[in-house]
Amino acid sequence: MTSRQQSSFPRQYARTRRYALGAPRSFTVSPDGSRVVFLRSPSGTEPAHRLYVLDLAGGEVRERVAADPRELLGGAGERLSAQERTRRERSREVARGVVGYAVDAAVELAAFALSGRLYVAELRAGTTRPLPARGPVLDPRPSPDGRLVAYVSDGALRVVPVEDGDGADRALAEPEGEHVAYGTAEHVAAESMDRSRGFWWSPDSDRLLVARVDNAAVEGWWIADPAHPEREPARVAYPAAGTDNADVRLFLLGVADGARTEVVWDRGRFPYLARAHWSAAGPPLLLVQARDQRTQEYLEVDTDSGATRAVHREEDGRWLELVSGVPSRTPDGRLVRVADEGGARVLVVGDRPLTDGRLHVRAVLDVGDGDVLVSASAGASADDPEIGAIHVYRVGPGGAERVSAGPGVHGAVRGGPVTVLASALPDRPGTRVRVLRDGEPLAEVASYAETPVLSPRLALTVSGPHRVPCAVLLPHGYEEGDGPLPVLMDPYGGPHGQRVVAAHDRHLTSQWFADQGFAVVVADGRGTPGRSPDWEKAIAGRHTLALDDQVAALRGLAGRYPLDLGRVAIRGWSYGGFLAGLAVLRRPDVFHAAVVGAPVTDHRLYDTHYTERYLGGMPQDVPEVYRANSLVWDGGLVEPREPARPMMIIHGMADDNVVVAHTLRLSSALLAAGRPHEVVPLTGVTHMTPQEQVAENLLLLQLDFLRRALPAG
Template identity: 80%
Template sequence: MTSRQQRNFPRQYARTRRFTLGAPRSFTVAPDGSRLVFLRSPSGTDPVNRLYVMDLDGDGPARERIAADPALLLGGSQEDLSPEERTRRERGREMAGGVVGYATDAAVELAAFALSGRLFVAELRAGTAREVAVSGPVVDPRPSPDGRLVAYVARGALRVVPVEGGDGADRAVAEPEGEDVAYGLAEHAAAESMHRSRGFWWSPESDRLLVARVDDGPVRRWWISDPAHPDREPRRVAYPVAGTENADVRLFLVGVDGAGRTEVVWDRERFPYLARVHWSSAGAPLLLVQARDQRTQHYLAVDAESGATRLVRAEEDGRWLELIPGAPAWAADGRLVRVSDEGGARVVVVGDRPLTDGALHIRGVLDVGDGDVLVSASAGEAATDPEIGAIHVYRVSGSGVERISEGPGVHTAVRGGPVTVLASAVPDRPGARVRVLRDGKRVAEVASYAETPVLSPRVALTVSGPRRVPCAVLLPRGYEEGDGPLPVLMDPYGGPHGQRVVAAHNPYLTSQWFADQGFAVVVADGRGTPGRSPDWEKAVAAGLAPVLDDQIEALRGLAERFPLDLGRVAIRGWSFGGWLAGFAVLRRPDVFHAAVVGAPVTDQRLYDTHWAERYFGGRPQDVPDAYRASSLVWDDGLVEAREPARPMMIIHGLMDDNVVVAHALRLSSALLAAGRPHEVLPLTGATHMPTQEAVMENLLRLQLDFLRRSLGLAGSAGPETSPGAGPDTSAGAGPDTSPGAA
């Protein structure tokens, strides 16, 4: 790699929004396999997504066409987002604009989406798109299964409008009773920690809806302000901080004509969390509800006439019960499809029969077919070295298990009838390849317009230490044996739901850029990270100490095989990784000599109920020692800060409403009181997920400058150059999930 390429990488990384722009995403396949619908922006630097259709039912090759272009539909004007839409995008870590989400009818002939708070529909066969006049601003529009109606949320009310529109046709079917009540939206804890982004669901017959009523009245209010603009009012948000009241969530059945409203009844006092809702033609509405401590959950079938619920299954776990994407659901024959931790493994169960065993660690349910279940899974505890970081797609049934994806990589899929869309991010090429398979044979490929990175990772996937901690090690390109040991940069996320050691290309781009500045970069996934086994994930129950122990174990084990200078070790991270970086230099300054602490949760009492109470075993008032042991600051200042004091760079977005900037400010205050060296980089106007191009670019450069200064490397190499860097000769794939990413 040339020094010019190295200088250009931060700019390219920022301009392409971590190489996500131009890549196809959000696939939907028609049930007859005739159409594929997806989103993609027109280039690797254009942030505005269009809606596309690929026709698959002709005798000739597949044909791709634009179904909706925001530039045409908005007449060239910029998007104007409502506060509710901004919040939805923040919870989903959305980095693009234009059509960022859509929903279709059952036949995938009609798509609905919102632009600038206005409702649009696209007739996918005809290739036309038009606006439907409604009372906005529109949030989360979804067509009825029969394609005649669209339901959406506006100002806390759930409304329904015929696709053909007409005067007086737009009507509210559920209206808020007060300013703290909203219908059809997910509350903060659901969207942020349960990964349930929806708040309403259509009946298969298109005549009713299940609607969540969220009352934020009991929830503590926080104020998010932009100090750079003192003329602007702070934003008032309901944040369910650990140990305090959650939103009151109820569920109602409502008719599309607005007449008749029936409450769905379950023991909400014992099971306040509405974690999952599934309603299909295969059975009654299906709910998954959890106790507040998340150690008990019930699968409930809803009587759609009376609202009464029937217990289908109860589950318990002494640590916590993990929520799995795509589950639960009904099989075509009416049996319950679930993912459960049984016998030390995470398995797919249909009815009472497990369809997988400990050979696979199930990551999610992708589709439930007539006689099979499509899942994503990793090899789990039995993984051999070639399987490190791999995630595959499998078809499981009573007849056995069949792997659909091939070769090392991170694979996922969407299915409709005979057509499967397989997206594969692999180690030796950038981006993700998207293939369209009909009955297992490739019939098309969806083009990606994402830019090719100016660098390619030189990554070694391995395991380290007695626990075989999965690791990725990156050295400067051009480094040769005998060049001597390198200063080390640990680059983890390191915690729940954040696997970083993956068999793909793009996740290591920023790590390789730092390596090319003269570092040996180590990414380690210790206990608490996903993809290995339930026991591995749940080893952090009631405390996060194992997370740091495994980073140290991995580092020391790797030093026996790689040129690591253990006298110069830094660590960087964002969000959970930011907490881990701060935790490392405060608790183990004998190992870590500097830290970049990005958007950290410094006081665990200030994070949300569902997340914090799961991992610390209860509420702060009940188990204060568990919270204190995993916090960086407490009421009396720093927690267990040891000597010598190590420098920190603390970075935080001032508009962050997930990990609020109070975390960083309290840490800085405590460090100042203790006389410890640190610097604070406030990001004006940034949330938990900075998207401003200049901010994203210069954050990398400023971190590099801090690391060089802190480790005494400022004079060892010129700015953004690595003496050992050679020409860029490799290639590779997959989304960038570096700790610099939110």
């Protein structure tokens, strides 16, 4: 690696928001296949996204800008409400401008919020204009017929007509108290269930299904900025493990007359509203879960009375995984779901499984007349799975047909005869986006993302008795015979965080560390997604298995790669930070230093839905499980082993997901035990660390620590 690359990668990585800027994203295809709508910023360093339309009708492919935030704001900067900042934090949004949009049924009208104001883009006519809505506007969504836009403002669910003469902006539901909000997702839904929305239009555009969230019983936590003691702390309703959740109800609201009907189900038994779906194929569908997430029901809603009936029930002794895109319906009304059956995660339509253990279904992308488009990886029973590959399949009664080709991470969006296929490949930077009509190439959507100053020297393999998927990265210029290298384990290692993937850009940071003189190993052990339900659920109540697999993977690779097992460090963020801290505290015989980023050190301080799922209950019911999976317990270290290993602990002081109390309690316990460590507090920084200078210098700071902390070679 040249000196220019060594110094410029951290800066480029930070400036491009991890190479996400300039790349097209958030695609929607019109039902007739005549146009594709998407977002993209105009360069690889410009964070303000525009709304684009790719016209496909008439035999000529033409791309045009539908909304440019610079023009709409007259060059002024964005102003974000506290609620919008929270929404972006939950969705890990690092861009600005038009960061999200929603469309009507025909994909002729798009609505979006910009600087707290409501805008609509008429996608056929090519015009964009503001609507007179009450701000700050959150999550605007057009009615299917395109005549109204519903949105949330100050906890109220409101509607506004698109055209003058169709009425005025008005509230359909307003909060009855300071802790109540309509039309939004509560903390655990947005953070841990992957449900970011709180209202759904009827297919006839005459009613809305609206969530009412009451946080009165939820504990209030205070997020302060110690660097600015003159500012008041912000109160956050945070449902920590074992405490009360928000009270979530659903109402059917009539658009014309304001009629209000409560949707009734056994909320005492099934308090979690995990999913909602309403299409022209049938009545609304709900997916509700018990608090322990071992039982869930699919409910059908009677839109006249609000009563519900169970159309399917599922149980699992460990937990039931939530999958994107389901429940849904086929055009003829059959239930589409994804279930863990027979040791596999399969697609089920009606009562019939359409896939088997050869595929591990990860998401439903689209439901068509005769098939279902899914994202899937090779299941545990596959003969020779491509390590780290995620493909798109078209699944019908006759079986599954792969749409994507070659190793890579592929995703898709479909509308009528047109499919947008996005492919991140291991041997080229960025993501290639192709538009297919009836399976044949029609167009390619340009990416303006910057080309990275380095490329990964990547080897994908498996290691250890459990055949743990691994990525191994050696320095550019390293040759056989140069001798063993100090090792840097670079995992996430936990639920929902697959790191070993066949995609170029996912390994750039690991390669940069490798080029500083390390052999970098990324291992996806038990608990990580993409292989089988048993693989994911093996860690139920036993997060320490994730550490066991890191050790087994490391030792299994030592005979095949130049690894100096006398100099092994580990770095990680969030769950990876927990894993890094666990490594040096429990296995100092293997790990000699750790960078511990935003770690969950005491699971009693993390949210209900996530924590109680993986630890098998509430802390008051299974305290021994929480103790065994904690780095600290009531201020003391849990089972620290000698010798003591150096740790650098990093945490954003404004983090409202993994609050800084996790790091402060760990530091206090380490200090009391006389164990070496250093703490890097990031003032004003959240869990994402989106700030350019912070992201750049954190890489350099970690490198400096690792060079100081590891034993000399």
